[in-house]
Amino acid sequence: MTGPTSPISQDVLLGVEQLSKSFGNVRALRDISLWLPRGQITALVGDNGAGKSTLVRVLSGVHQPDHGRVTFAGQPVRFADPQAARLAGIETVHQNLALVDELTVWQNLFLNRELVRRLGPFAVLDRGAMQVKAREMLARLSVNVPPVRAKVQRLSGGQRQAVAIARAAGWGSKLVIMDEPTAALGVQETARVEELIAGLRAEGMTILLISHNFEQVLRLADRVWVLRSGALAGGRLTTETTGEELVGLVTGAIAG
Amino acid sequence: MAGLATEAGSVPVDEPREPLRERVRDIGFWADWAAAIGLLAIVLVFGIASPSFLTLGNIEAMLVSAAILVVLAVGQAFVISTSGIDLSIASVMTFGAVVLGLLYAAGWPILFACAGGVLAAAAAGAVNGLLVAKGRVPDFVVTLGMFSAASGAALILSDGQPTDVVDPALLTLASGSVGPIGYSVIVAAVVAVLGHIVLFRTRFGVHVLATGGNAEGARAMGVRIGRVRLVVYLISGVLAGLAAILLVSRLGAAEPAINTTYLLNAIAAVVLGGVSLRGGRGSIAGPVLGALLLTALTNGLTLLGISQFYQPLAVGIVVVLAALLMRYQR
Numbered sequence: 001m002t003g004p005t006s007p008i009s010q011d012v013l014l015g016v017e018q019l020s021k022s023f024g025n026v027r028a029l030r031d032i033s034l035w036l037p038r039g040q041i042t043a044l045v046g047d048n049g050a051g052k053s054t055l056v057r058v059l060s061g062v063h064q065p066d067h068g069r070v071t072f073a074g075q076p077v078r079f080a081d082p083q084a085a086r087l088a089g090i091e092t093v094h095q096n097l098a099l100v101d102e103l104t105v106w107q108n109l110f111l112n113r114e115l116v117r118r119l120g121p122f123a124v125l126d127r128g129a130m131q132v133k134a135r136e137m138l139a140r141l142s143v144n145v146p147p148v149r150a151k152v153q154r155l156s157g158g159q160r161q162a163v164a165i166a167r168a169a170g171w172g173s174k175l176v177i178m179d180e181p182t183a184a185l186g187v188q189e190t191a192r193v194e195e196l197i198a199g200l201r202a203e204g205m206t207i208l209l210i211s212h213n214f215e216q217v218l219r220l221a222d223r224v225w226v227l228r229s230g231a232l233a234g235g236r237l238t239t240e241t242t243g244e245e246l247v248g249l250v251t252g253a254i255a256g
Numbered sequence: 257m258a259g260l261a262t263e264a265g266s267v268p269v270d271e272p273r274e275p276l277r278e279r280v281r282d283i284g285f286w287a288d289w290a291a292a293i294g295l296l297a298i299v300l301v302f303g304i305a306s307p308s309f310l311t312l313g314n315i316e317a318m319l320v321s322a323a324i325l326v327v328l329a330v331g332q333a334f335v336i337s338t339s340g341i342d343l344s345i346a347s348v349m350t351f352g353a354v355v356l357g358l359l360y361a362a363g364w365p366i367l368f369a370c371a372g373g374v375l376a377a378a379a380a381g382a383v384n385g386l387l388v389a390k391g392r393v394p395d396f397v398v399t400l401g402m403f404s405a406a407s408g409a410a411l412i413l414s415d416g417q418p419t420d421v422v423d424p425a426l427l428t429l430a431s432g433s434v435g436p437i438g439y440s441v442i443v444a445a446v447v448a449v450l451g452h453i454v455l456f457r458t459r460f461g462v463h464v465l466a467t468g469g470n471a472e473g474a475r476a477m478g479v480r481i482g483r484v485r486l487v488v489y490l491i492s493g494v495l496a497g498l499a500a501i502l503l504v505s506r507l508g509a510a511e512p513a514i515n516t517t518y519l520l521n522a523i524a525a526v527v528l529g530g531v532s533l534r535g536g537r538g539s540i541a542g543p544v545l546g547a548l549l550l551t552a553l554t555n556g557l558t559l560l561g562i563s564q565f566y567q568p569l570a571v572g573i574v575v576v577l578a579a580l581l582m583r584y585q586r
Contacts, residue, residue, distance in 0.1 A: 082476065082478065083478045086478065092476075094476060096472070096473065097473070098470070098472070098473035098474075098476040098477055099470065099473060100465070100466045100469035100470045100473055100474065100536060101469055101470065101536065102465060102468075102469040102532075102536035102537050103462070103465060103466060103469060103536075107462060107466075111462070111466055111474065111477045111479065112463070112474075112477045112478045112479045114459045114462060116458075116459060122458075123458065123459070124453070124457045124458060125456075125457050125458060125459065125461075125462070127457075
């Protein structure tokens with residue numbers, strides 16, 4: 001396999017070794033081995049159906065691998081469901097964002113993590129504390145901050161993305177997986193979300209970025225892994241590759 | 257991006273709310289307050305048209321006759337907030353009433369008979385919930401089936417005959433009062449307040465709204481949407497059982513008659529109250545106002561001597577007008 005030389009193990013937050021996953025006769029992932037360096041942005045690219053989504057679903061606990069090993073923070077892990085992955089510190093920002101339009105920004109940030117106050121045998125929501133903490137979570141983003149009491153349906157596409165990313169990054173998570181975070185956004189909003197992602201990296205967050213946009217990958221990411229037909233086609237440092245080379249790897253014009 | 261900017265100075269302040277005058281010009285404002293404005297309009301129109309409409313005696317009577325509908329509407333509001341619907345709510349009430357009546361006739365103390373009626377209705381609600389949540393059968397089909405099954409069970413158990421339930425405690429519930437406020441009105445008010453607290457002040461309530469607004473998103477965040485769906489149908493069943501007690505106390509008998517009007521009015525009250533049938537947008541105050549509106553409308557028409565036949569027509573027109581207005585909800 002060509003690509004970045006294998007790193008010293010303590011620099012790796014997440015490692016995948018010879019991972020395979022089939023659905024019936026379809027081999028969605030074949031012997032995938034790759035790693036995500038701690039504190040960096042790693043991109044995952046590939047054509048539709050190359051296995052990006054399946055790999056993301058395995059890493060976030062939606063699917064379980066048939067073969068192979070996943071290590072996280074030095075420990076072998078096997079997530080039974082998304083909640084298990086979340087507890088371990090892996091948050092995923094899905095393409096549909098998993099936001100509830102009818103709820104407010106703070107309610108979405110705290111969805112299923114609501115803070116409560118005990119009143120005898122009853123637990124009532126601590127709305128004040130959640131709103132204060134929601135403002136802190138959003139202030140971290142410092143760009144494009146939506147009001148915490150606004151309903152999500154009133155926000156722009158970029159603000160919605162910001163809320164989803166703030167939620168994923170705001171709970172002591174170690175790895176944030178972002179599935180096409182700018183696919184539905186205009187030029188300006190894309191720039192703001194990219195600024196936000198770069199800001200998270202500056203804070204030391206490890207990020208796995210799934211993107212179709214090679215320019216974005218070269219701008220934001222430190223490393224890039226290319227999938228083709230369920231197998232790894234190659235890995236590169238973004239400083240040592242070009243958009244043409246990535247296109248070649250994705251299409252198969254350049255053999256991995 | 258300036259890293260972790262969490263100093264107080266950088267915390268954004270929410271925009272102030274628009275002034276009232278601006279908001280009144282927005283049709284969304286009227287849509288949000290449809291039930292309250294409709295109720296006010298009906299009170300004004302009938303208050304002018306009929307001198308007896310706004311007398312204390314008539315207001316008391318209206319509140320008492322609204323009590324059952326309020327309790328049913330609160331249950332229905334929980335189900336509709338999850339984007340479900342409970343078409344069986346009124347026949348489950350009938351079923352609960354018949355069970356109550358038969359247990360009482362069998363010599364059970366009234367408290368146990370009432371508990372039995374509530375349990376029977378709760379069981380029907382639980383079956384609805386299990387079929388919707390675990391069986392993945394569409395809510396419309398499940399509760400339409402339960403509508404028929406519960407009505408049938410009530411007819412079979414009672415052999416189609418009403419059972420007299422003449423008990424001093426139930427009589428007090430129907431006719432007793434604290435000052436001018438009847439006990440049944442107090443029961444309905446307590447149900448409404450508790451419903452509001454559960455929907456807006458508990459984790460469960462947020463999960464109800466999240467399940468209705470974006471079930472897949474809520475599931476992705478780890479919300480147990482199956483359990484939420486099960487519990488809302490259970491709540492609907494329990495409240496149908498409570499409504500059964502109020503119904504039996506008011507009639508002095510448990511009747512196996514099908515109460516279709518209660519079903520339609522319970523859904524109409526919820527829709528009037530601004531709860532979206534698509535889910536996610538919940539309210540308890542709205543459906544309560546909706547129930548009061550429908551009761552005041554029926555009462556006013558009766559006072560004016562308009563034939564009963566016109567009442568369903570009037571209710572239908574009001575509900576459709578309200579639904580039109582809801583399209584402008586913000």
